[in-house]
Amino acid sequence: xxxxxxxKFKIHDIFVIAISLLLxxxxxxxxxxxxxxxxxxxxxxxxxxxxxxxxDKYTIDLNxxxxxxxxxxxxxxxxxxxxxFVIELDKEKGVRVKExxxxxxxxxxxGWVNMVNLPIVCIPNxxxxxxxxxxxxxxxIIVYGGSKYEENSY
Numbered sequence: 001x002x003x004x005x006x007x008k009f010k011i012h013d014i015f016v017i018a019i020s021l022l023l024x025x026x027x028x029x030x031x032x033x034x035x036x037x038x039x040x041x042x043x044x045x046x047x048x049x050x051x052x053x054x055x056d057k058y059t060i061d062l063n064x065x066x067x068x069x070x071x072x073x074x075x076x077x078x079x080x081x082x083x084x085f086v087i088e089l090d091k092e093k094g095v096r097v098k099e100x101x102x103x104x105x106x107x108x109x110x111g112w113v114n115m116v117n118l119p120i121v122c123i124p125n126x127x128x129x130x131x132x133x134x135x136x137x138x139x140x141i142i143v144y145g146g147s148k149y150e151e152n153s154y
Contacts, residue, residue, distance in 0.1 A: 044062040044063060044131050044132075045061055047130050047132055048071070048073075049129075049130070050073065050081075050125075052126075052128075058071055063091065065089060070088055071089065072085070072086050073086075073127065080126055081126075082101050083100075083101035085097070085100055086099035087129060090112075094113050095113055095120065095129055096112045097129070113129075116131050116132060117131070118131070
């Protein structure tokens with residue numbers, strides 16, 4: 001039972017492999033360039049949401065920061081918070097949760113985030129922090145069932 005196994009490529013096999021490799025490389029380069037365009041340093045705004053409402057007074061352009069900035073959401077101002085919620089912003093590093101009191105501290109453990117549309121979420125405090133590429137578009141779409149003329153009781 002001695003079988004001689006040889007791998008023989010025909011010209012069309014090599015052609016298919018070469019085209020597949022070129023398409024894969026092109027796809028990866030396209031994804032990297034697309035992601036780089038959204039993570040450009042030109043238009044990065046930090047949006048902070050509490051109870052799914054954007055806190056407009058805390059919408060900050062990361063490119064205008066000269067030094068590290070600390071934002072504190074006070075328990076007195078936002079009663080749904082467990083305790084004060086401290087957020088740190090830096091022009092180069094991005095945004096992170098600096099101090100928080102919640103059950104598992106996942107938002108704190110996430111560390112610095114500098115990518116567009118990668119959220120930091122604290123479910124117990126109902127806080128979400130997102131870096132967006134423009135002030136108007138936070139990357140969120142709200143879809144309601146029913147007709148557009150129907151009153152929603154949310």
